[in-house]
Amino acid sequence: MQIYLPIAEVSVNALLLFGLGGIVGLLSGMFGVGGGFLITPLLFFIGVPPTVAVATGANQVVASSVSGVLAHIRKRTVDFRMGWVLLAGGLIGSALGIWVFNILSALGQIDLTVQLSYVLFLGFVGLLMFQESLRSILRSRQPARKITRRHQHLLVHRLPLKMKFRTSGLYISVIPPILVGMLVGVLAAIMGVGGGFIMVPAMIYLLGMPTKVVIGTSLFQIIFVTAFTTVMHAVTNQSVDMMLALLLILGGVVGAQFGTQIGAKLKAEQLRILLALLVLGVCGLLALDLLLRPGELYSISVEGRA
Amino acid sequence: MIRLLALLILFALPVRAEEVVAGLSQNRIAITASFSGSDILVFGAVKRDTPAPEGPLQVIITLQGPPLAVTVRRKDKVAGIWVNTDAVPVSSSPSFYAIAATAPLREVLTETEDLRHAVSIPRAIRAVGSGLEDAGVFTDALIRIRTDEGSYTLNETGVELAEETLFRTRFILPANLTEGAYRTRILLTRNGQVIDSHETMVDVRKVGLERWLFALSREQPLIYGLLSLVLAVTAGWAASAAFRYIRS
Numbered sequence: 001m002q003i004y005l006p007i008a009e010v011s012v013n014a015l016l017l018f019g020l021g022g023i024v025g026l027l028s029g030m031f032g033v034g035g036g037f038l039i040t041p042l043l044f045f046i047g048v049p050p051t052v053a054v055a056t057g058a059n060q061v062v063a064s065s066v067s068g069v070l071a072h073i074r075k076r077t078v079d080f081r082m083g084w085v086l087l088a089g090g091l092i093g094s095a096l097g098i099w100v101f102n103i104l105s106a107l108g109q110i111d112l113t114v115q116l117s118y119v120l121f122l123g124f125v126g127l128l129m130f131q132e133s134l135r136s137i138l139r140s141r142q143p144a145r146k147i148t149r150r151h152q153h154l155l156v157h158r159l160p161l162k163m164k165f166r167t168s169g170l171y172i173s174v175i176p177p178i179l180v181g182m183l184v185g186v187l188a189a190i191m192g193v194g195g196g197f198i199m200v201p202a203m204i205y206l207l208g209m210p211t212k213v214v215i216g217t218s219l220f221q222i223i224f225v226t227a228f229t230t231v232m233h234a235v236t237n238q239s240v241d242m243m244l245a246l247l248l249i250l251g252g253v254v255g256a257q258f259g260t261q262i263g264a265k266l267k268a269e270q271l272r273i274l275l276a277l278l279v280l281g282v283c284g285l286l287a288l289d290l291l292l293r294p295g296e297l298y299s300i301s302v303e304g305r306a
Numbered sequence: 307m308i309r310l311l312a313l314l315i316l317f318a319l320p321v322r323a324e325e326v327v328a329g330l331s332q333n334r335i336a337i338t339a340s341f342s343g344s345d346i347l348v349f350g351a352v353k354r355d356t357p358a359p360e361g362p363l364q365v366i367i368t369l370q371g372p373p374l375a376v377t378v379r380r381k382d383k384v385a386g387i388w389v390n391t392d393a394v395p396v397s398s399s400p401s402f403y404a405i406a407a408t409a410p411l412r413e414v415l416t417e418t419e420d421l422r423h424a425v426s427i428p429r430a431i432r433a434v435g436s437g438l439e440d441a442g443v444f445t446d447a448l449i450r451i452r453t454d455e456g457s458y459t460l461n462e463t464g465v466e467l468a469e470e471t472l473f474r475t476r477f478i479l480p481a482n483l484t485e486g487a488y489r490t491r492i493l494l495t496r497n498g499q500v501i502d503s504h505e506t507m508v509d510v511r512k513v514g515l516e517r518w519l520f521a522l523s524r525e526q527p528l529i530y531g532l533l534s535l536v537l538a539v540t541a542g543w544a545a546s547a548a549f550r551y552i553r554s
Contacts, residue, residue, distance in 0.1 A: 002342035006515075007523055009484060063537075066541075067546045227538075230538075290387040298381075300452075302375075302376050303374075
């Protein structure tokens with residue numbers, strides 16, 4: 001069943017899109033990530049123009065994050081105060097990212113920037129996760145040892161403008177969360193992702209937040225950042241394709257629920273190592289694309305009506 | 307002097323010995339949500355008052371999408387990775403261009419007539435000076451890419467001509483159509499010279515939901531953006547609520 005996408009101006013198979021959304025939803029349900037980092041490259045691959053793929057990807061992440069954060073709010077695992085601080089940084093970052101995106105689009109380097117950011121960030125995060133989960137699998141084979149972690153004084157405790165975050169049990173400076181939020185905002189705008197895969201490690205390792213509130217809080221702020229990004233892209237580039245978003249969201253919503261059930265049956269370390277391999281796989285494919293000589297050296301971009 | 311001028315004008319006026327009468331199977335194409343391509347049948351006849359002159363009659367039919375301004379970019383290896391480097395702006399190239407003829411173009415049309423009527427694919431593209439030495443390579447690449455994706459086609463045996471009078475051809479329009487006025491031209495030639503031509507427009511438009519969404523995204527981008535959000539938030543909430551209901 002072919003469907004014509006009004007903004008992308010391409011005709012694609014609706015079942016394919018539904019399936020794509022479903023697979024990404026399945027993975028996001030299994031691993032608790034937004035799935036934006038998968039959907040955007042997959043859309044490039046089926047011929048959706050990069051600007052439309054990035055903007056519509058952001059819109060799809062809004063839907064999956066809303067669905068996820070509701071579950072976390074019920075479990076009371078969202079640190080709203082931290083969420084608002086991250087969000088303040090996120091909105092600045094997002095506006096900055098849109099500005100950079102438009103400049104690079106005009107220079108014809110947007111595809112390269114998007115691809116390079118994917119390769120760098122996916123590679124970095126994938127390796128970190130892989131190494132960390134491998135270590136915890138090895139550790140779990142050895143006789144159980146109780147790991148005691150004393151209260152550590154990180155950089156975040158020494159900076160000024162300290163604030164209390166009750167849900168996370170932290171008393172830290174607001175500067176690092178704002179910077180983390182900004183970085184994720186820039187990424188959201190340029191890469192069409194929620195940035196959960198950057199945000200989650202940053203919250204654990206840089207801010208020292210307890211793991212149980214990390215995913216809920218990250219989802220909470222991602223909703224607003226990706227919502228802002230979607231509207232900004234819609235206004236400045238007119239590149240959000242609602243028809244495309246709708247199909248992806250429908251597939252994603254169904255997939256996510258099955259994913260959650262599969263995820264519940266696997267062990268946490270196994271899940272993380274699988275996610276790490278998936279992230280590294282996507283990173284490798286994108287890297288090959290940059291390193292190998294392309295089949296067609298020339299590309300056409302439409303500037304408008306003559 | 308005046309007599310000479312009158313004589314010149316008389317010579318300059320085309321002698322319309324043969325004329326085209328043509329029709330299209332459809333002159334309006336609607337792009338709906340389930341649009342998956344279409345086709346257009348172009349048919350007609352040659353009307354003549356006097357017996358046909360010497361030399362075989364040839365027919366060329368073209369269908370041309372709206373002209374677009376594009377930029378053609380070339381990748382080069384920079385620091386180990388492939389990056390867009392040089393770019394050539396092309397001020398006008400049709401989004402779609404199909405040519406059908408009764409015989410190879412070189413036989414039915416002289417170089418000068420091709421230039422005057424902009425018939426062949428390279429002639430239908432207008433590039434501005436870019437300062438690059440090998441700008442021609444870029445327009446060649448444009449044609450190659452568009453030909454590979456099926457947007458530019460040349461079918462040199464595509465027009466059926468019967469008894470030097472009745473002709474017909476069929477154009478297949480791909481699913482990835484750009485909206486706009488599509489120009490259909492019919493050219494009659496003898497000995498490489500165009501003796502008559504006829505032009506009509508086919509209107510390709512998005513309709514219904516497609517039209518509405520596209521117009522909204524261009525005219526009210528803020529409302530469109532907010533609407534996309536409402537859609538996403540509602541879908542997310544509904545999914546969460548529905549599955550909670552199923553589980554309980």
